[in-house]
Amino acid sequence: MQTHTKRRMIAFLFAGGGGAAAYFFSSSWEPLILIVSIVGCTLFLILSFLTPSLANRLDRMEGREFEEWLVELFEKAGYRVELTPASRDFGADLLIEDAQGYRIAIQAKRYGSVVGLEAVQQVAAAVPFYGMDEGWVVTNSTYTEAAYRLAEPNQVRLIDRNELLEFAHEIGFR
Template sequence: MARRRRRKQKNSIEEAIAGIALIAPFFFIYSVTGSMGASVFASFVAVAMVIAFIFYRQLAAATRLRNSGIAEIDKMDGRQFEKYLGLLFSAQGYKAEVTQASGDYGADLVLTKNGQRIVVQAKRYSKNVGLKAVQEVYGAVAHYRASSAWVVTNSDYTEQAYRLARSNNVRLINREQLIEMILQVKQRNSATKKAG
């Protein structure tokens, strides 16, 4: 809920800036030149620039999503998602172990890096993940003798899940963070291939 509110506030700020960018050239040019024609022309140029900027941002966002492969992730079942995350974390230098499908004690993956053990709950959902996932992964910390607990989803979390995670020091990785993680790994891999 709070994230949705922040997104709406961000959109409102962007709309206000676009509005100012459309109106300001008209008044500025008119005050400098006194020419209505030049003012209208400046406004048209500003409109074209705002439209181009909006188009560019939408195109960049669509390209980013396509490059991340998130659409394929959205089609995976839960077990495929767990295995995919195992590969993704392995590419980041973690030793990743996907736990058994049932009776996993709240951890779908166990990651190890630099002597630290992290339990991960993987949630491939079409809706927001609730606090049950946070409770389960937090419970897995003691069983697996882990130092940290994470929940990773291709979606987002409820406000209750965010609050519980904050109070129990559980890291939540949502859709945007997952996309960013995937893109970073792909970028690193392509740079390594070019260098090699």
């Protein structure tokens, strides 16, 4: 058998095709190929189950854990981040600042359902209280139509699940 064909079959073997790969090799290779194939497939399955997707991890977080995760995310993105107290936060869970000094109040909502206009009201009140330039609501979920309607005239940016996950992946955050 040619060398390049053997290399392709070995690659196929690690992808889980041990039985088919064994067919192309002489009988002296079959037991080894079968064992390596089984071990490789088993490791792949174990790692798949032990490493849940980012979306799944977000959905299992508690509220404060989600806020702390956002601190790490925005720090990795280059922002200076302050986490406000867990209670009496005056409508902002995080206060972030970019390199140019632009300051943003963030209301974090780790929800199992849609986020309503209360979150928009909270962060809209936090912007002048903390002397920020803008307010964001960040969630692992989506927003109601009422939240979108209130956010626009109050210059509040709504970051939903898809945008959050896309941002995390863009900056290489896991």
